[in-house]
Amino acid sequence: MRPLIPLVLCGALALGACSGEEPKPAPTQAATASASPSANPAFEKYAAGRSTPVADPVYPGYGNPGVDVLHYGLELAWAPDTKTLTGTATLQLRAAADLSDVKLDFSKAYTIDGVTLDGASVTGAVDGTKLTVAGKVAKDGLAELVIRYHGTPTTVAMPSHRNDVEPLGLTVTKDGALWTMQEPYGASTWYPANDQPSDKALYDISVSVPDGWTAIAGGTPKGKDGNLFRYSATTPVATYLTTLAVGKYKQETGTGPGGVPLSYWYRPGADDKALPYLRKSPQYLDWLTKHFGPYPFDSAGVLMVPSASGMETQQMITMGLPDYGSEADFKRGFDADLLHEYAHQWFGDAVSPTNWNDLWLNEGWAEYAQFLYTNERDKVTDKQWEDWARTTDARLRKTLGPPGKPRADSFAESNVYICPALMLHQIHKQIGDEAFFSLGTDWAQKNRGTAQDRASFIAFVNQHTGKDFTSLINTWLDSPTTPK
DSSP states (O other): OOOOEEETTTTTTEEEEEOOOOOOOOOOOOOEOOOOOGGGGGGGGGGOOOOOOOSSSSSEEEEEEEEEEEEEEEEEETTTTTTTEEEEEEEEEEEEEEEEEEEEEEOEEEEEEEETTTTOOOOOEEEETTEEEEEOOOTTOOOEEEEEEEEEOOOOOOOOOTTTOOOBEEEEEEEOOOOEEOTTTTTGGGGOOOSSSOOOOOEEEEEOOOOTEEEEESSEEEEEETTEEEEEEEEEEEEGGGGGEEEEEEEEEEEGGOOEEEEEEEEEEGGGGGGGHTTTHHHHHHHHHHHSSSSSSSOOOEOOOOOSSSSOOOOOOOOOOOOSSSSHHHHHHHHHHHHHHHHHHTTTEEEEEESSGGHHHHHHHHHHHHHHHHHHTTOOOOOHHHHHHHHHHHHHHHHHOTTSSSSSTTTTHHHHHHHHHHHHHHHHHHHHHHHHHHHHHHHHTTTTTTEHHHHHHHHHHHHHHSSOOOOHHHHHHSSSSSSO
């Protein structure tokens, strides 16, 4: 996510923001899915989407640790005139525990038009933020769940005090366009989802729009057929890292390191100011690959939306145009923000957190990469930066608490950015450039497609460096004051 507030250091460094009722189907008997891996060879192609879901301690109302979604197939159609989203969501899932029913996160804004479980018609109803589907699935059983729905998207409140805070999820504009930013739990505003970070899955998304409109989603573009746009993600994606936009867009293309295809989607007139920086994407990716290894996905790009923030949505960054103040601050800030969101493709996307207590694992790495880039750009010394960072860290711990256990009502506030970035700097100082960048590279490359947590990070650092950083990392994450 876009860092929170602009910062100026030593007069040289301006850091980018430091992110009639429809008939209902007749009730039917609950189905029982007796699938097992050996009985479902069709599921083998989705094996890469297997996860080990866990209950999220920060937002326990979202997610279901008993469900492991392997693949989402989303067939969507958007009608701007009536502001109606019509969808068919086909989920291949594994039961991580014995399920007496299948519960997912979904918005009550939609009418459920039909549900099948392994081809049998079943009942499905939304209560609050939960969709409950009648049907049993035994532990490690595999099942195909299909949900048909339609309605006008509505957003949910963002649990944060950030000055760029906006409602979460799929947003409908006055002219009928769509866009979304949904960290930590807004994906369920447009499709039935296991909306928590530990359950990563593969995706195929197709979106039908009227003449003259364009649909953009995360993943690798798979072409269009008339007004139907297709995208596919073959590296697992956490729900909060998916994106969707529909509007009157134009596209520019480019090529990144290793021949990675790049796409820049913008609204003429509204986003012209951003274009010079979007076109710098090969330079941002080149800087990051030199420090942290090959870009981890098949494609990359930036999608501009009418937001005050930015988000590291996988393979297709979702960016707004915040008010940075002066033109000089915009030039430095937007440049830094784009580098930050691209850094997340390694830290947060390729490797995601298991639960929201470990948001520091995303934002600390991306923020530190941003600082390394801007310090180099603006000729800020390590000492100048650390002096500033320690003063800022002390203030943040006092007002927001330590980064290792963020408050549920203060999502993605500055303590989970600056404090862990300063922690990584301590490791960097102790092991030197070569070992540190090797550590970052191997963390992203060897754990690609997985969700990780504090314990696995500590074990990785200790094994990789041959030193015991357990106390240092735990102290920096849990101390109410800045460690010495």
